[in-house]
Amino acid sequence: MITDQMQQQVASAPDIAIVNATILPMGGGAMIEQGTITLSGDTILAVGPAAAVDVAGAKKVIDARGRIVMPGFVNCHTHIASNMLLRGLLEDVQLFEWLQTMWKLKCNFDPETLYWASLAGLIEMLKSGITCFNEHFDAYAVSPQIRALSDVPLRATLGYGFADRGVYASIGDWSWTALDTFSDKVAAHHQSGNDRIHLGLSPHAPYSCGEDMFRNVREVADALGLVIHTHLAEGPQELKYVAETYGTTPVQWLHRLGFLKGDVTAAHCTQLNDDDIRILAETDVKIAHCPCCNAKLNSGTLRLRCVCEAGITVGLATDGPASHNSLDQFQEMKFAGMIHKDKTGDVEFLKTAELLELATSGAAKAMNRSETGVLEPGKKADVIIVDLDTIHCAPVYDVSAALVYSARADDVKTVIVDGRVLMEERELLLGIDEAEVRSRFREAAYRLRDRSL
Numbered sequence: 001m002i003t004d005q006m007q008q009q010v011a012s013a014p015d016i017a018i019v020n021a022t023i024l025p026m027g028g029g030a031m032i033e034q035g036t037i038t039l040s041g042d043t044i045l046a047v048g049p050a051a052a053v054d055v056a057g058a059k060k061v062i063d064a065r066g067r068i069v070m071p072g073f074v075n076c077h078t079h080i081a082s083n084m085l086l087r088g089l090l091e092d093v094q095l096f097e098w099l100q101t102m103w104k105l106k107c108n109f110d111p112e113t114l115y116w117a118s119l120a121g122l123i124e125m126l127k128s129g130i131t132c133f134n135e136h137f138d139a140y141a142v143s144p145q146i147r148a149l150s151d152v153p154l155r156a157t158l159g160y161g162f163a164d165r166g167v168y169a170s171i172g173d174w175s176w177t178a179l180d181t182f183s184d185k186v187a188a189h190h191q192s193g194n195d196r197i198h199l200g201l202s203p204h205a206p207y208s209c210g211e212d213m214f215r216n217v218r219e220v221a222d223a224l225g226l227v228i229h230t231h232l233a234e235g236p237q238e239l240k241y242v243a244e245t246y247g248t249t250p251v252q253w254l255h256r257l258g259f260l261k262g263d264v265t266a267a268h269c270t271q272l273n274d275d276d277i278r279i280l281a282e283t284d285v286k287i288a289h290c291p292c293c294n295a296k297l298n299s300g301t302l303r304l305r306c307v308c309e310a311g312i313t314v315g316l317a318t319d320g321p322a323s324h325n326s327l328d329q330f331q332e333m334k335f336a337g338m339i340h341k342d343k344t345g346d347v348e349f350l351k352t353a354e355l356l357e358l359a360t361s362g363a364a365k366a367m368n369r370s371e372t373g374v375l376e377p378g379k380k381a382d383v384i385i386v387d388l389d390t391i392h393c394a395p396v397y398d399v400s401a402a403l404v405y406s407a408r409a410d411d412v413k414t415v416i417v418d419g420r421v422l423m424e425e426r427e428l429l430l431g432i433d434e435a436e437v438r439s440r441f442r443e444a445a446y447r448l449r450d451r452s453l
């Protein structure tokens with residue numbers, strides 16, 4: 001006989017229980033030794049010490065003894081489809097020269113090439129523990145990446161790219177048409193894949209979009225309730241262009257247009273004066289901080305301490321793999337720690353726990369996806385298991401220090417997104433052959449280069 005109590009137990013039994021773990025919940029939560037986390041469907045059911053979490057009836061039990069369980073990394077600014085095809089193509093130049101050469105290849109993109117590039121980028125992120133990302137589409141064709149996301153189902157906000165100035169002038173007509181018909185795209189894709197996939201609007205930058213385009217993006221975002229994702233104050237060349245064209249700073253120009261609100265994620269922001277920081281704080285704009293890319297392209301360094309003191313939400317991001325050549329939040333955390341200690345002259349600035357928050361909960365908030373980035377009941381079941389029992393991490397006196405300064409992407413063993421195990425013990429559970437993806441992607445990339453340069 002099945003009693004009501006038994007039925008209730010079956011109904012609330014977890015699908016997955018991860019046991020014997022050292023849990024880093026993030027979002028300010030304290031580390032839990034000998035912890036257990038349970039997942040039900042796409043949601044976290046319970047997190048706590050083993051004695052406090054019921055695992056009865058769990059369909060799958062993962063023993064994480066000696067390992068770290070934490071939220072998947074969130075990459076709050078990147079360009080997967082386009083930038084995978086441009087990685088390592090051009091080194092040792094500044095931003096504008098780099099963008100011009102990249103454009104020659106972008107003019108020759110085709111859907112099949114973008115599909116293999118997207119697939120390769122998604123697999124690279126998955127294998128480095130990134131479970132959620134903020135795509136800024138500067139490849140302009142979106143459907144190949146949406147197709148790839150059905151093969152590698154990460155959580156994503158896909159910002160359709162728009163531009164109409166400079167080297168990007170040729171996509172002006174396409175951009176205006178896409179903006180005029182954006183409600184069709186929303187109906188087709190927004191909140192699809194069990195709400196994993198969101199759509200956003202991504203005007204490229206203050207040097208590549210005119211005033212009318214920024215105003216129109218703001219109107220469409222307000223009308224459709226979508227987020228915005230743009231590049232802002234990225235380097236000295238942008239600062240000079242905006243000063244000469246509009247007589248002000250990029251932040252103050254966009255503020256004048258009524259563009260800046262809490263739904264905007266602004267990537268880079270390396271060139272902010274005190275007034276700019278005050279405006280970003282007042283308008284609740286979020287910053288995607290890409291320290292590796294900014295240093296490599298000589299774009300400057302975000303004034304992170306001032307920005308944090310002003311109360312601005314900041315997350316870490318890799319930018320596209322063309323600009324600093326990998327999709328790996330371990331590298332961003334380590335480099336952020338080092339460059340900000342150096343720039344501030346203060347070795348106590350930016351502790352390891354803060355760097356971990358920037359790469360998880362901070363980045364989730366910075367892309368307005370706070371349903372992820374933290375392990376607590378009710379949040380999305382986006383979880384990674386990291387093995388620190390390696391020669392390059394030993395001995396582990398301090399888990400946060402090991403994760404930030406010693407661990408590597410390959411130390412991520414298991415990745416769960418939306419409650420589904422996508423990688424277990426570094427084996428992809430996706431029904432796709434990684435060797436084939438590498439080979440098809442490489443062939444497509446070489447063909448693209450050969451017909452473009």
Ligand SMILES: [Zn+2]
Pocket residue numbers: 077078079136231267319320
């Ligand atoms: Zn970017």
